[in-house]
Amino acid sequence: MTFELRAIGHVESVLRAGEDVPKQADEGAPDAWLALDPALAAACADLAAGDELVVVTWLHEADRSTQVVHPRSDPTRPPTGVFSTRSPARPNPLGLHTVRVLAVHGTRVHVDALEAFDGTPVVDLKPVLTARR
Amino acid sequence: MTFELRAIGHVESVLRAGEDVPKQADEGAPDAWLALDPALAAACADLAAGDELVVVTWLHEADRSTQVVHPRSDPTRPPTGVFSTRSPARPNPLGLHTVRVLAVHGTRVHVDALEAFDGTPVVDLKPVLTARR
Numbered sequence: 307m308t309f310e311l312r313a314i315g316h317v318e319s320v321l322r323a324g325e326d327v328p329k330q331a332d333e334g335a336p337d338a339w340l341a342l343d344p345a346l347a348a349a350c351a352d353l354a355a356g357d358e359l360v361v362v363t364w365l366h367e368a369d370r371s372t373q374v375v376h377p378r379s380d381p382t383r384p385p386t387g388v389f390s391t392r393s394p395a396r397p398n399p400l401g402l403h404t405v406r407v408l409a410v411h412g413t414r415v416h417v418d419a420l421e422a423f424d425g426t427p428v429v430d431l432k433p434v435l436t437a438r439r
Numbered sequence: 440m441t442f443e444l445r446a447i448g449h450v451e452s453v454l455r456a457g458e459d460v461p462k463q464a465d466e467g468a469p470d471a472w473l474a475l476d477p478a479l480a481a482a483c484a485d486l487a488a489g490d491e492l493v494v495v496t497w498l499h500e501a502d503r504s505t506q507v508v509h510p511r512s513d514p515t516r517p518p519t520g521v522f523s524t525r526s527p528a529r530p531n532p533l534g535l536h537t538v539r540v541l542a543v544h545g546t547r548v549h550v551d552a553l554e555a556f557d558g559t560p561v562v563d564l565k566p567v568l569t570a571r572r
Contacts, residue, residue: 307560309497313440314530346530348506352523359522362533364442373481389492389564390485397447397479398562400495402535427440429531431522 311364313427314349315342315413321423335419340428342413350413353431357407362430363422368399401426404434444497446560447482448475448546454556468552473561475546483546486564490540495563496555501532534559537567 319338340361342350353359372395374385388396405417415431452471473494475483486492505528507518521529538550548564 307446309444309446309499309560309562311442311444311531313442346506346522349521349530351507351520353520357523360535362531366442373479374484387482387484387486389479389482390490390566392565392568396563397482398444398495400533400563402493402565427442429442430529430533432525432535433523435525 311429313343313364313429314346314431315340315428317341317363317420317422317424317426317428319420319422319424319426323423335421337408337416337418338420338422340415340417340431342415342428344413347413350410350415350431353407353410353415355407355409358434359405359407359417360430360432360434361401361403361405361417361420361422361428362432363401363403364427364429365394365399365401365422366427368394368396370395370397370399372396400429444562446476446497446562447479447564448473448561450474450496450553450555450557450559450561452553452555452557452559456556468554470541470549470551471553471555473548473550473564475548475561477546480546483543483548483564486540486543486548488540488542491567492538492540492550493563493565493567494534494536494538494550494553494555494561495565496534496536497560497562498527498532498534498555499560501527501529503528503530503532505529533562
């Protein structure tokens, strides 16, 4: 069963290649812009500075056939099934990134530390839930 | 720009229709099974009871053309752009669900409170990050 995912925009970042991307945002990722489709202005209308968002990206350069990876953070760890890792290599290379909104200019959204490189497609934005479980 | 998302499995739940689904897991969602593709056994190999996971679903019955919704939780609130809500109605109807793994039997994963109904396609599983930001 397959579904058609459509880019809602893309990341604008000083990060220029997959190799430059910190594995997690707290490892030094820069701020970035989400350049969203102007046709989605109504969907973006309530985004505001200070919001905490989950940005869902499509890691379009990832290898979708990989099922097992060697964790980059500790090469001595054994190979690990991708569903137990945040590796971009996985059957559906979706990335989840928790960011804070710094500014909103129409459908351009400035966010803090984002571990995704320039040109990465964005496929969804969701508010972080305050009471999670 | 579009991408092909492939189901990695589906939800098995006593919840039978969209109308039955609690809006968030802490509003009384039942436990459920993730019936994953046996061809992805290697990707699942390190899942274990006790793991906290983000289950990414494809809310296949959602209206993808909706940009503004009236929050169900409080009908007096004004219409809100979907990127500021967790509504299933959105350009790409991805669902994010934080669950705890109760048991793993091969590629069948038993999880606690999951707010998704029977048959919902699953598209990714990721570990919850312990040190988020």
